Amino acid sequence: MGEAHELPKWLGEVHPRFKVPRHAVLAVGVLVFAVVLVFDLRQVLPLASFYLLVWFAITHYAALHLSKEQRLFSPFFAWLGLACCFTLLFFIPLLHLIIGMVTLAMAFGTRFIVRRQPKFGFG
Structure with a gap:
């Protein structure tokens, strides 16, 4: 980046x-x-778990796009991992889920603005 x-x-x-x-x-x-x-770590851990599950979901999704020669395992495991990540998100407390989604949306929005207008990017 x-x-x-x-x-x-x-x-x-x-x-x-x-x-x-x-x-x-x-x-x-x-x-x-x-x-x-x-912060009290007991309050931070569910939010950290949310970000970790999103990261794992991204890596499983990326694994689905590998060619057959690049894969180490069957795509079944990537699909299973992706399904498990989304299932585990249901166990994150609603407040932390909302905070996580809002902060990710803000990060993506900021990234979109920075990429669209290079004069505001870091140089």
């Missing part, structure tokens, strides 16, 4: 030896540390 100017480019800098985005790892670590200090 740094290369696409959707986030500051320095977030995407890769460590030469370990091949990880070191600044992004540090930024996420600081953000998580701040969340732990400010």
Whole structure:
């Protein structure tokens, strides 16, 4: 996302030896540390579970688009994983589900605006 100017480019800098985005790892670590200090984790965990299930659903959906040569397993497992992700979303408390969907919609809206108008992107 740094290369696409959707986030500051320095977030995407890769460590030469370990091949990880070191600044992004540090930024996420600081953000998580701040969340732990400010919020009660019992209130944050259902929201984190929502985001994790959405992430897993995206990866299962992406696995369905792999060619036969790229697949490690049958598409059945991707379909099963996708179905399980959507099933588990029913067990997320309604308030956290709404908050998660609103924040994802805001993130997608922001991304759409940034991509449509490159002059506002990070450079």
